[in-house]
Amino acid sequence: MEIWGIAVSDIVDVANQTAEEAIARTLANRVQRVVTVRPIDCTECGDPIEEKRREVVAGTEHCAECAKYFAERDRLFNGGR
Numbered sequence: 001m002e003i004w005g006i007a008v009s010d011i012v013d014v015a016n017q018t019a020e021e022a023i024a025r026t027l028a029n030r031v032q033r034v035v036t037v038r039p040i041d042c043t044e045c046g047d048p049i050e051e052k053r054r055e056v057v058a059g060t061e062h063c064a065e066c067a068k069y070f071a072e073r074d075r076l077f078n079g080g081r
């Protein structure tokens, strides 16, 4: 089957390719946004989170001090388990 002298299978190929490209682009954008949205400052105390810590603990929202505090608090509340 042909439309305007172009095989329909070719049109479908191009359409699929375009859709795949659009999906790939959307995903790439989303990943980039997630990375850039990662907080630079601690959401608890507002202190800047160490660059190294942000690299090691991917997506962390708390500075080392607050994380330590939360861990200690969790230990106390959930202790004895």
Ligand SMILES: [Zn+2]
Pocket: 042, 043, 044, 045, 046, 047, 062, 063, 064, 065, 066, 067
């Ligand atoms: Zn903090």
